[in-house]
Amino acid sequence: RNKDAVNVRFSGKVDYRCHLRCENQLNISSGFRFIHHDHFGFPYGAAHIMCPVPPSCESPAHIAITSAASEPKGTSFLCIVFFKNKTVIIIVNFFFTGLVQSLEMFKILGVNRVVVYKTNCSMETQRALNYYAQTGFVEEVPWSLSEFLSVSDYWSPEHNPGVLHYFGQIPAxxxxxxxxxxxxxxxxMHDIDELILPHWVDLLPLLEKNFGVDKCYQFENNVFPNNIVLPPSMPETKPPAQGCWKSVTGVNILEHLYQEPVNLRNVGKSFKIIVNPQAVFTTSVHGVLKSTNGCVWVNRTIARMYHTRFEATWFGLNML
Incomplete structure (x- = not known):
């Protein structure tokens, strides 16, 4: 499958040409566009450009996509690389304390690599990213759609104007x-303030055994409010600061142990997923839009997602 995730306005028709290099030969086919229906009410959204692979070029090494009306001179090609057996996390927005703690938690959970789609960050956060990138644990992808579109920094156009949902999260x-x-x-596919537990080295083989290897696994969201330090039945005093975290800006997830009761009306709206990428065609924020074998719910007694954020009850039920 060869596709590119792009942003399109929901109008007009464009013809595409797919340029596929295979064994020093250039193959050209006609591409067509598939627009995602999940765009949260914004005028722009994600789309895929579908490129049929000719029988004579089953394993293309490079690909480029152009408009059928444009001159292909000087076209830049993307390299197609094949590797295996790495676990990847996607992150879009983050703050320093949560970033470092989550990256260290990902290591403990058995993650091999974290991919950061960076919109913007402080110098302090960039130094942390540079450190993890040098170790090979973090791959940083500049995500600067705001240079081309007026992107929203929220999930709904009613809460924040813009033509594209939440920094371009779905294309990312x-x-x-x-x-x-x-x-x-x-x-x-989840945010920096979300952690799927328990340990993945044990969890993923168990899910493969129970549900199959070509599935999408869905995990229930459990909110731990970042304004509550201890459960209400306990004294409202902060525990002693954990060493060097005392002077670090941001939310220390280790301090927030109180869990909001799970709202059954919201369970099917704010879950996150782990997928076999070769079994998925298109995905959205909560679940996949098209896949080969669909998704399965993971029972919360086996695994669940821990989400440290503001109280969900402050802003209703449809939060990300």
């Missing part, structure tokens, strides 16, 4: 899916 998710389709055994 699909970009990550296809960028690592032949590099990763699993791709986990």
């Amino acid at each position: 998710l699909n970009d990550c899916l296809y960028r690592h389709m032949y590099q990763a055994k699993y791709v986990a």
Whole structure:
């Protein structure tokens, strides 16, 4: 499968040409566009450009896509690389403390690589990213759609204006899916303030055994409010600061142990997923839009997602 995740306005028709290099030969086919229906009410959204692979070029090494009306001179080609057995996380927005703690938690959980889709960050956060990138644990993808579109920094156009949903989150998710389709055994799609527990080295083989290897696994969201330090039945005093975290800005997830009661009306709206990328065609924020074998719910007694954020009850039921 060869596709590119792009942003399109929901009008007009464009013809595409797919340029596929295979064994020093250039093959050209007609591409067509598939627009995602999940765009949260914004005028722009994600789309895939589908490129049929000719029988004479089953394993293309490079691909480029142009408009059928444009001159292909000087076209830049993307290299197609095949690897295996890496676990990838996608992150879009983050703050320093949560970033470092989550990256260290990902290591403990058995993650092999974290992919950061960076919109913007402080110098302090960039130094942390540079450190993890040098170790090979983090791959940083500049995500600067705001240079081309007025992107919203929220999930709904009613809450924040813009023509594209939440910094271009859905195109980023699909970009990550296809960028690592032949590099990763699993791709986990969730935010920096979300952790799927328990340990993945034990969890993923169990899910494969119970549900199959070509599935999308859905995990229930459990909210731990970042304004509550201890459960209400306990004294409202902060525990002693954990060493060097005392002077670090941001939310320390280790301090927030109180869990909101699970709202059954919201269970099917705010879950996140781990997928076999080769079994998925298109994905969205909560679940996949098209896959080969669908998704399965993971029972919360086996695994669940821990989400440290503001109280969900402040802003209703449809939060990301």
